[in-house]
Amino acid sequence: MNADIEARYGNTPEEVALTASEFIAAGAVGLNLEDATGRPGDPLYSLEEQGRRLTAARQAIDHSGVPVFLNARIDTYLQGVGTSEQERLEETLRRGRTDIQAGVHGLFIPLVTDTALIRILAETLPVPLNVMAFPGSPAPRDMLNAGASRVSFGQSLMLASLGLIARIAQELREQGQSQVMADYFLGFNEADSLFRLSKVPEQ
Numbered sequence: 376m377n378a379d380i381e382a383r384y385g386n387t388p389e390e391v392a393l394t395a396s397e398f399i400a401a402g403a404v405g406l407n408l409e410d411a412t413g414r415p416g417d418p419l420y421s422l423e424e425q426g427r428r429l430t431a432a433r434q435a436i437d438h439s440g441v442p443v444f445l446n447a448r449i450d451t452y453l454q455g456v457g458t459s460e461q462e463r464l465e466e467t468l469r470r471g472r473t474d475i476q477a478g479v480h481g482l483f484i485p486l487v488t489d490t491a492l493i494r495i496l497a498e499t500l501p502v503p504l505n506v507m508a509f510p511g512s513p514a515p516r517d518m519l520n521a522g523a524s525r526v527s528f529g530q531s532l533m534l535a536s537l538g539l540i541a542r543i544a545q546e547l548r549e550q551g552q553s554q555v556m557a558d559y560f561l562g563f564n565e566a567d568s569l570f571r572l573s574k575v576p577e578q
Contacts, residue, residue, distance in 0.1 A: 377405030388431035395435040409448035433478035447474040452486035490521035497522025
């Protein structure tokens with residue numbers, strides 16, 4: 376199980392190490408740690424701060440003896456850092472190099488969808504690159520062909536589900552019934568089957 380520990384549940388390297396240790400003890404074998412601060416006027420940790428935080432997380436992993444995959448999220452594109460695309464790319468590369476030096480195993484850079492940018496990042500930063508697909512982005516296969524190692528849909532499936540619920544609610548409010556709900560309705564057995572583990576074929 377991979378745990379998205381967001382920005383740390385604490386600012387200091389000591390707090391990051393404690394959080395990482397507790398998630399590992401709970402059974403996580405992957406940790407995702409982002410560089411966003413949550414502060415509007417200061418959206419990203421500095422290179423030095425984030426480097427120390429990631430180093431602390433990696434040391435906690437090494438101390439645990441569990442082969443945990445440490446993934447660093449870089450929010451330069453999500454936060455719109457820089458006054459130009461070139462400046463944003465250069466800052467992303469600086470952060471990526473710092474994160475790698477701190478010992479991360481992979482990088483996640485949300486909102487990078489241009490396949491030319493993905494190719495530059497994948498060729499320059501020598502660890503697996505994770506990116507995000509969403510409505511309007513290139514197809515995942517195109518991102519993978521450009522050099523991404525993993526493509527996720529992030530919150531898109533959840534937001535699409537909320538959009539569907541909103542349409543159903545609107546139809547119920549305006550018409551008293553919902554064709555959309557009827558079109559997507561699953562019976563109890565069919566819904567239950569979605570959560571059953573498939574039988575693994577014997578080798």
